[in-house]
Amino acid sequence: MVLIGRSEAGKSSIGNVILGREAFKESRTRESEIQTGRVEDRNISIIDTPGFFNAQLTDEEMREQTMKSLTLAHPGPHVFLLVIRLDRFIEDVVKIVKKIYEHFGKDAFRFTMVLFTGREAMSKREWIEFRLDRKTRELLSFCEEKCDVIIHKNKRDKKQIASLLENIDEVVRKNGREHYVKEIYVKNSQDETKQNDGKEKISLDQQITNQEKEKQCIRLQKKKQKTVIVLLGKSGSGKSSTANTILGKDAFRINTSLPSSDQTCEKQEAGVCGRNISVIDTPGLFDPLMTRGQIQAEIQKCAEMSAPGPHMFLLVIRLDKRLSDEEKNTVKWIQENIGEDALCHTIILFTHTDHLKGKSLDEHIRDNPDLQAFTESFGGRFHSLSNKNIENHSQVTELLEKIKKMVESNGGKHYTNETFVKYQEETESEKEEKVKESPLNWLKGVFVLFIGALAAAAVAKSGLEG
Numbered sequence: 001m002v003l004i005g006r007s008e009a010g011k012s013s014i015g016n017v018i019l020g021r022e023a024f025k026e027s028r029t030r031e032s033e034i035q036t037g038r039v040e041d042r043n044i045s046i047i048d049t050p051g052f053f054n055a056q057l058t059d060e061e062m063r064e065q066t067m068k069s070l071t072l073a074h075p076g077p078h079v080f081l082l083v084i085r086l087d088r089f090i091e092d093v094v095k096i097v098k099k100i101y102e103h104f105g106k107d108a109f110r111f112t113m114v115l116f117t118g119r120e121a122m123s124k125r126e127w128i129e130f131r132l133d134r135k136t137r138e139l140l141s142f143c144e145e146k147c148d149v150i151i152h153k154n155k156r157d158k159k160q161i162a163s164l165l166e167n168i169d170e171v172v173r174k175n176g177r178e179h180y181v182k183e184i185y186v187k188n189s190q191d192e193t194k195q196n197d198g199k200e201k202i203s204l205d206q207q208i209t210n211q212e213k214e215k216q217c218i219r220l221q222k223k224k225q226k227t228v229i230v231l232l233g234k235s236g237s238g239k240s241s242t243a244n245t246i247l248g249k250d251a252f253r254i255n256t257s258l259p260s261s262d263q264t265c266e267k268q269e270a271g272v273c274g275r276n277i278s279v280i281d282t283p284g285l286f287d288p289l290m291t292r293g294q295i296q297a298e299i300q301k302c303a304e305m306s307a308p309g310p311h312m313f314l315l316v317i318r319l320d321k322r323l324s325d326e327e328k329n330t331v332k333w334i335q336e337n338i339g340e341d342a343l344c345h346t347i348i349l350f351t352h353t354d355h356l357k358g359k360s361l362d363e364h365i366r367d368n369p370d371l372q373a374f375t376e377s378f379g380g381r382f383h384s385l386s387n388k389n390i391e392n393h394s395q396v397t398e399l400l401e402k403i404k405k406m407v408e409s410n411g412g413k414h415y416t417n418e419t420f421v422k423y424q425e426e427t428e429s430e431k432e433e434k435v436k437e438s439p440l441n442w443l444k445g446v447f448v449l450f451i452g453a454l455a456a457a458a459v460a461k462s463g464l465e466g
Contacts, residue, residue, distance in 0.1 A: 001044070001045070001046055001047070001077055001078065001079045001080070001081055001168065002046075002047045002049060002069050002070075002073055002077040002079075002080050002081070003015055003046065003047065003048050003049060003080075003081050003083055004049055004052070004080050004081065004082050004083070004100065004103075004104075004112075005051060005052065005082055005083035005084060006051050006052045006053050006088075006096070006099075007028060007050075007051030007052070007053055007054045008028070008051065008085075008088075009051060009083040009084065009085050009088075009117075010083060010085055010117055011029065011048055011049070011051065011083045012024035012025065012026045012027070012029060012048050013026055013117075014081070014083050014115065014117065014150065015035060015046045015048050017150065017155070017156050017161070018039060018044065018046060018161060018164070019035060019036075019037040019039060019044065019046060020037065020039065020156055020161075021037065023035035023037065023046070024048050028051070028054070028056070029048055029049065029050050029051065030050055030054075030056060030057065031050065031065060031068070032047055032048065032049045032050070032065045032066075032068040032069040032072060033047065033048050033072075034046070034047045034048075034072040034073070035048070039161065039165070040161065040162055040165055042165070045073065047069045047072050047073050047077070049065060049066070049069045050062065050065050052096070052099040052103075053095075053099070062103065063103070066103045066104065070180075070181075073179075075179050075181060076179030076180045076181040077111065077179060077180050078111070078168070078171070078172045078175075078177075078179060078180075079111055079112070079113055079168050079171050079172065080100075080104070080108060080111050080112040080113070080180070081112075081113055081115045082096070082100070082112055082113065082114045082115065082143065083115050083117065084114055084115065084116050084117070084139075085117055085118050086116055086117065086118040086119060086121065086122060086130065087118050087121060093135050093138045093139045093142075096139065097139070097142050100112065104180070107180070108180060109142050109143055109144070110144070110175060111171070111175060111180045112142075112143045112146070113143060113146040113147060113148060113167065113168065113171055114139060114140060114143050114146065114147040114148075115147070115148050115149075115150060115164070116147065116148070116149045116150070117149075117150045119149050119150070124296060124297075124300050127300070128300060128303060128304070131304055131307065132307070146167070146171055148163065148164050148167050150164070226275075226276040226277070226278055227275055227276070227277050227278070227311050227312070227400070227403065227404075227407075228278045228280070228306050228309070228310045228311050228312075228414070229246070229277065229278065229279050229280070229310060229311065229312050229313075229314055229403070230279075230280045230282065230302060230306060230310040230312070230313050230314070231243055231279065231280065231281050231282060231313075231314050231316055231349075232282055232285060232286075232313055232314070232315050232316065232330075232334075232346075233282075233284065233315060233316035233317065234284045234286065234287055234324065234326060234327065235263075235283065235284030235287055236284075236318075237284075237316045237317060237318050237351065238316055238318060238351035238352065238387055239281050239282070239316045240252040240253070240254045240281055241254055241351070241387040242314070242316055242349060242351055242385055242387060243268065243279045243281050244387070245385055245386075245387050245395075245396065246272065246277065246279055246385075246396055246399070247268060247269075247270040247272060247277060247279060248270060248272060248393075248396070249270060251268035251270065251279070252266060252268060252281050263283035263284075264283060264298065264301065265280055265281065265282050265283070265298055265301045265302050265305060266280070266281050267279070267280045267281075267305045267306075268281075272396065272400065273393075273396065273397050273400055275400065277400075278306075280302055280305050280306055280310070282298060282302060283298060285298060285299075285333075285337070286326045286327075286329075286330065286333045287326065288326065295337060296337075299337060299338060306414075308414055308416055309414030309415045309416035310345065310414060310415050311345070311403065311407050311414055311415075312345055312346070312347060312403045312406065312407070313334075313338075313342060313345055313346040313347075313415070314346075314347055314348075314349045315330060315346055315347070315348050315349065315378070316349050316351060317348055317349070317350055317351070317374075318350075318351055318352045319350045319351065319352045319353055319355045319356065319364070319384075320352040320354075320355035321352075322370075323370050323371065323374060327374075328370070328374065330374075331343065331377045331378070334346065339415075341415060342415055343378065343379075344410060345406070345410060345415045346378055346381070347378070347381045347382065347383060347402060347403070347406065348374070348375055348378055348381065348382040348383070349382070349383050349384070349385060349399070350382060350383070350384040350385075351384070351385060351386075351387060352387075353384045353385070353386050354386065354388065361382075361384050365382075381402075381406065383398070383399050383402055385399065
């Protein structure tokens, strides 16, 4: 991997964090340098490069270092990590894009993943707003939405490193395990020279603008066709199996041994019945073992993964087990943790339908008062899937038709990330109110009353003695 970014972005620090040792000197880099190590049972080679906008190097010297970084990465890097410090993300996105374009060519964006650092300095609401910001979206659009986050660039977190390497693996897989080879760079340089010599010379700004328009058209086309579904439910309810049934493939690993607190949101996509379907599987968010902080962190991650927002929440419930207390309180849980509006975007999805033994689902619900009350709290919207009968495509088609009709009834709107942000703001306000009404403040009030009572008693006593 090759680390790129502006000067003082912290590229060397990131290289050290990934390798788990002080491999690079953490000073302004003047020359491309390679360091290697064994990380997560794999051999890793990292090339640190001089930063963009480096006043100490001429354009010619920067080009030499660019070529050197590709030579050091022979036969070529699998990925470019564009390191961005969140506390310094103020420059024009086009300037960053231009530098990548100038130094590595347009094909480099296919191999580029954005790596944000300094997340720890932001609140959850600030982070969501940053992800929704126009400049952020523009930058990520050039890199085909590939990004990761390092919370502390100076502290090593094994989970963060493992997640980063998994995301890099996904980039490599999508690129057919190709390297970005020097020949691509040389060809891009030659093409640029030909353009400069041609009569119909097109400026670099115009090329970038045209590329942005082209990518925007592709994104809009994909958005029109894509349906985003978020699965909610307890651990063991069959969410992952349900996701695999909907997508028609083993996209999600089914691991019942891990507790909810050790699981995290995951997103997979596939073409289903002529539509682009994105499914986000969540851990058992209303399991008692999940802390409030873990729940909010996963809701935030779900909001980011589903941008600009899910079309539908599918609440997965097992038919072969009685409704638990947590499941009975799902409506309240959704209202408190996701938002009131989310109820209008929710359908109950029953699994383990073989438990019905020939009985229809409607009959089973009518004969079960708890289930009847539960489904009515979601407007009577429910569906069933048999995860043992994946070949039965009609059950998925029927589900997608129900989702389509429900999306239309909601005016075609997503449950937007802006709603998540609004929820976060409301939650912060509620926290402030709770602080005002905290037990400590209550004790202070009691203490004041107690002192007042003592004073009154003292006055009364002195009066009697007088």
